[in-house]
Amino acid sequence: MISCAKKIRFFFVLSAVVFFVELRAQKSSISSVDSLKDIETIISKENNSKKDTIELKKRLSFLKKSSSKKSQILYNALLANGYSAFFDKINSRSEQYYLKSIEEAKKLNDSAFIIWTQLNYSKYLYFYCQIDRLIPIVLKTMDESNLVDPSEMIFPHETFKFFGWIMSTVEDDSAISYYKKSMQYMQKSSSESAGVLNAIGNCYFRNKDLSNALHYFDQSEDIALQVGDSVRYAKILGDKALVYEEKGNLNDAIRFLKQDIQYSQKFKIEKNEMYASILLARILLKLKDTSTTEKILERAGEIASSKSYYRSSLKEVIELKLSILNGKNLSKELLLRRQLKQIEEYLLNTNGNTVLQRSHWLIQKEKYENDTEKIRLQLEEGERTKKIYIIIVILTLSLSFVLYYSLNKKLKEKRLKLQNDRLLFEQKLNDASTDISTYAEYLKNKNKQISILENELEEIKSSTSIQSEEEKVKLQEVLSSHLMTDENWNAFKREFIKQHGDFYNTIMENFPELKESNLKIIMLQKLNLNNYEISSLLGVTTDAIKKSKQRLKKKLGERYDLLFEIIDK
Structure with missing residues (x-):
């Protein structure tokens, strides 16, 4: 019993010591x-x-x-x-x-x-x-x-x-x-200083100052080897490869990039492996080594697809793959182009060129405003201050114009292209020997254009700017021109009767109560257009087409099934 009491007392004393030590810490x-x-x-x-x-x-x-x-x-x-x-x-x-x-x-x-x-x-x-x-x-x-x-x-x-x-x-x-x-x-000989020296080298490389770029890359490499930073060393190899590529020494560039990839794989630096692989693929493509390039791009594509913030690199991978295909495999090329379009749309709203350019303008604008503000504070005379304000206004207006132009250029180009496509197709239709198959192709084309226009209108629907409102009106006008007008319908009906006269006569003999609106749906369905395509061409909703068919079914009763048997034949 005495031994047990001592143990309990020792436990409480120990617990108290630990508590006070932790509290003090x-x-x-x-x-x-x-x-x-x-x-x-x-x-x-x-x-x-x-x-x-x-x-x-x-x-x-x-x-x-x-x-x-x-x-x-x-x-x-x-x-x-x-x-x-x-x-x-x-x-x-x-x-x-x-x-x-x-x-x-x-x-x-x-x-x-x-x-x-x-x-x-x-x-x-x-x-x-x-x-x-x-x-x-x-x-x-x-x-x-x-x-x-x-x-x-x-x-x-x-x-x-x-x-x-x-x-x-x-x-x-x-x-x-x-x-x-x-x-x-910072510490002069450290991984961090090696990284900064490498970054300075990249700045000089961007300015085409290859001598200074290589000088800083060499300094960075010496420190990386000195401190045993293999990760940094791998990145430097890739950057030096860029310099040798620019000088036209492709063999040395390839050698550096292969070393870069080897180090990156060894130390599991996927991001750096991806960058180096894309650079290597680009150089090998210049040398027409397509088989090796394809293998490298497959691995680079796997890494680029793993993170949403790698999409700019994924864009480069797809563009290089398209360069290799060059029309040799149309189905594969079509799939890649669809991927590329999706990525480009994503990048336009995140880290794409448009955003970077817009950000660059913002920086320039801020620098101008800061510079003019400093000058204004130094000036004592009212007249000189007034001139500075005028400069600010001119710069602001100029920058605003450039910003507006860059953001709306793409949308305007799309609208003009849609207009030109419609006019071109209609011209071909007039020049060609018109038959119902031509009209079918024409209607399918219109459906595609209508779908594109509807998407464009949806994208700018939330915008409240005057320019966007004007663009909405213009796009709406183009959309209206793609809908089937009375004139287009009469031309289509004439060609339809020429080719499907027996069908048309059978319909009219057995169902004289059909209205013109019913005939539109029946004829378009005869050409294998679905409800959505019919609604797009006629400028109504899909529900409106369904309700029209329901009313017709109620009107014809048992003869409704006979009507669609005739259509299906």
């Missing part, structure tokens, strides 16, 4: 949030954590329980990152916590936290190709970073590196200066 963690160094330590630790959100909440519980405002900001921002990693796509939970962290940082009026939370959210938008939403936030964060000493920022090297990424995306030359600025605040 928790208090220590919470109190350390006010230190910039410790804040960065917490962020770094969570950036390398696993995707388990339940476990993440447990790890971050000490922040949530803290009364510190900074702890709450960190909790929401890091939880947002956790949900992003878990879902691996744009999701409502991440959005909620990102925006909450930004809001709390602004309430606290802490510049370091405002910049970091906005940057944290921007990385999320950038990674999932939400370029339109990203640009305004980044522009604002850039302006705010100019007012803060970099030494007071949270991860200044990450901040300036990300600005470099953004400017590189829209092909702005300021990217290089941001990258070089980030180098001032």
Whole structure:
């Protein structure tokens, strides 16, 4: 009994010690949030954590329980990152916590936290190709970073590196200066510095400065090998291949890309393997090695299809496959072209060229406004200030015009093409020896055009702009011109009777009570048009066609089945 009592007493003492040690450790963690160094330590630790959100909440519980405002900001921002990693796509939970962290940082009026939370959210938008939403936030964060000493920022090297990424995306030359600025605040020989040097090399390559590009790629390669970063080394090999391809040295380019793919497969870097494979396929296609190219593209296509944010790469894969086919397999080519159309429509609303161009214009507009604002503040004379305002108005109007033109050009081109297609087909119809088979083809063509027009009208239905309203009216006019008019019907009826005279006479003899509206449906159905196609041509709903048939059935009674037996023959 005495031994048992001692054990119980020892257990309680041990439990109390563990409780107070944990409590002390928790208090220590919470109190350390006010230190910039410790804040960065917490962020770094969570950036390398696993995707388990339940476990993440447990790890971050000490922040949530803290009364510190900074702890709450960190909790929401890091939880947002956790949900992003878990879902691996744009999701409502991440959005909620990102925006909450930004809001709390602004309430606290802490510049370091405002910049970091906005940057944290921007990385999320950038990674999932939400370029339109990203640009305004980044522009604002850039302006705010100019007012803060970099030494007071949270991860200044990450901040300036990300600005470099953004400017590189829209092909702005300021990217290089941001990258070089980030180098001032990071360890010189590290995977991160190798990555930045590689990015600078890519900027020079884009500007066709191959000498500087290769210089920075070589520097990046030396550091990657020095620190043992095989992943970075693989990416550098692919970038160097681009330089050698540009120089016309295709053999060296192929050699680098094959090494890149080998490293990427070894370390399971699918994204890099995909990029390198597409580059290699493009070069091999120049050398007419189609069999090897097809095998490489199959693997690249598998990776590109696995993530929605790889669709721009999937577009490249399909375009290369079409280049290989070049009319040799029409059915396969048709399938690929349908896929390509779907991807292009998706990219137009996410990370496609149209969005990037629009974002680029937004950046240019913001830069012009910022420049003119600085000049205006420096000017004291009213007349010079007035001239600056005029410049701003001209630039704004010019940019607005370009933006409007780029967004509406595609829609106008489609409308004109539909009009031209209709006129061309009708001209062919007039020139050809007219028979009922020609009309059948003509009606099928009209149905296709009507379907396209209806889709176009549906796409712009939600728009409220004056220009969109005008475009709706024009498209509606084109749609009306495709419907079967009385004149077209009479011409069609004459040709129908010529070819199907016996059928027409049988119908009229046995069913004299049929109206002209009934005859339209009967004749079109005789040509194997379904309810939807008939309704499209006549400009009515499918339900209206069904109801018309129901009324006819009621009117004819038992003779209704006889009518459709005659039609089917």
